[in-house]
Amino acid sequence: MPVYVALLRAVNVGGTGMLPMAALKAICEDLGFSDVKTYIQSGNVLFRSDLAEPEIQRKLETVLAERMGKAPGVLLRSRRDLEAVAAKAPFPDARPNFLLVTFLPEPPPADSLDKLVAPDGEEVKIDGREIYIYYPNGSGRSKLKMPALKPGTARNLNTVRKLAELAAALEDESA
DSSP states (O other), rough: OOEEEEEESOOSSSSTTOOOHHHHHHHHTTTTOOEEEEEEEETEEEEEEEEEHHHHHHHHHHHHHHSSSSOOOOEEOHHHHHHHHHTOOOTTEEEETGEEEEEESSSTTTGGGEEEEEETEEEEEETTTTTEEOTTTTTTTTOOGGGGEEEEEEEEHHHHHHHHHHHHHHHHHHH
């Protein structure tokens, strides 16, 4: 049974979009997903399912919309997807926690970099459905603006690597 990693958009530790990870795990189990595991309080959940990706996404978004009042957005990736994202990471001198990967539902428009405003020396690279951003001063105070980021959700490179590792372990359990 395939392993999926769902990355939820607009899920926070507190404030709007708050969703305890125990609740997310229970939602996934109620949907019939198996071996459900969450990772850190930012909307990362791993599970097994025989359903096709579009059906998984639709089911998760529907239930989460009912629970949270609006759909947070669900982006699915496989272990191999995450491993490839980590392996392709540009900016080799960047600290992994200063390199964020924004996962998108589809590749961004071709002119996305034309609309980029990066006043703090941020560097950006687009690769398929992901946008890599190196924040030399950290992302917290950055004034970076890029409309193509809006439908996505970002994770730092450390988190991407850990999710790939957890997905690999989950896959290896059934081998």
